[in-house]
Amino acid sequence: MIKYIVENFYDLKLQDGLIPAIIQDHASGEVLMMAYMNEESFKKTLETGKTWFYSRSRNELWNKGGTSGHFQFVKNIKIDCDRDTLLIQVEQIGAACHTGNRTCFYSEIYNFDEK
Amino acid sequence: MIKYIVENFYDLKLQDGLIPAIIQDHASGEVLMMAYMNEESFKKTLETGKTWFYSRSRNELWNKGGTSGHFQFVKNIKIDCDRDTLLIQVEQIGAACHTGNRTCFYSEIYNFDEK
Numbered sequence: 001m002i003k004y005i006v007e008n009f010y011d012l013k014l015q016d017g018l019i020p021a022i023i024q025d026h027a028s029g030e031v032l033m034m035a036y037m038n039e040e041s042f043k044k045t046l047e048t049g050k051t052w053f054y055s056r057s058r059n060e061l062w063n064k065g066g067t068s069g070h071f072q073f074v075k076n077i078k079i080d081c082d083r084d085t086l087l088i089q090v091e092q093i094g095a096a097c098h099t100g101n102r103t104c105f106y107s108e109i110y111n112f113d114e115k
Numbered sequence: 116m117i118k119y120i121v122e123n124f125y126d127l128k129l130q131d132g133l134i135p136a137i138i139q140d141h142a143s144g145e146v147l148m149m150a151y152m153n154e155e156s157f158k159k160t161l162e163t164g165k166t167w168f169y170s171r172s173r174n175e176l177w178n179k180g181g182t183s184g185h186f187q188f189v190k191n192i193k194i195d196c197d198r199d200t201l202l203i204q205v206e207q208i209g210a211a212c213h214t215g216n217r218t219c220f221y222s223e224i225y226n227f228d229e230k
């Protein structure tokens with residue numbers, strides 16, 4: 001595993017100041033959700049060890065689990081080859097999805113094996 | 116698993132006509148890459164059973180594996196709760212990353228266990 005040290009949030013390749021973060025269960029490998037981070041939420045994530053995001057629709061920071069108690073404790077953070085997407089492996093408390101589902105990706109729209 | 120039938124690409128929540136697609140190895144659960152789809156690449160993916168994307172930097176469609184032979188055969192496609200992100204589980208031939216790494220997320224920038 002190559003260690004790429006991000007000294008500055010702006011070492012990342014941002015779009016409108018944001019970077020998408022894929023959240024994956026560190027134990028099961030299940031992809032739980034995707035959300036966006038700005039510099040402040042990225043720093044708060046590093047400081048607290050829990051995920052913070054930036055809501056594009058509400059224009060505000062939010063701490064996953066802050067109201068539900070369904071926190072995500074960060075195990076590690078990876079960046080992709082072109083530095084424009086984060087992959088964050090977490091310990092998920094309860095459900096990642098606000099619907100109560102474990103993952104936000106609970107709806108299948110196509111299955112090639114059943115074709 | 117709820118089946119959410121997407122009759123029309125525009126049933127999805129797009130940003131500038133695009134939707135991000137997380138690509139995951141269907142067998143190992145490893146997250147391999149993230150790329151963007153427009154309507155044409157989404158349709159070509161469904162038609163061919165292999166992933167097609169839209170390159171924002173080159174403004175063109177591309178077929179993953181088209182030049183490298185490292186195709187991604189689609190097993191299933193899921194959509195998240197707010198319909199703005201796809202999760203595509205694939206059988207990855209060779210390396211997903213143009214660097215030759217199996218996954219594009221080969222660089223760790225933070226590890227809380229080592230803190």
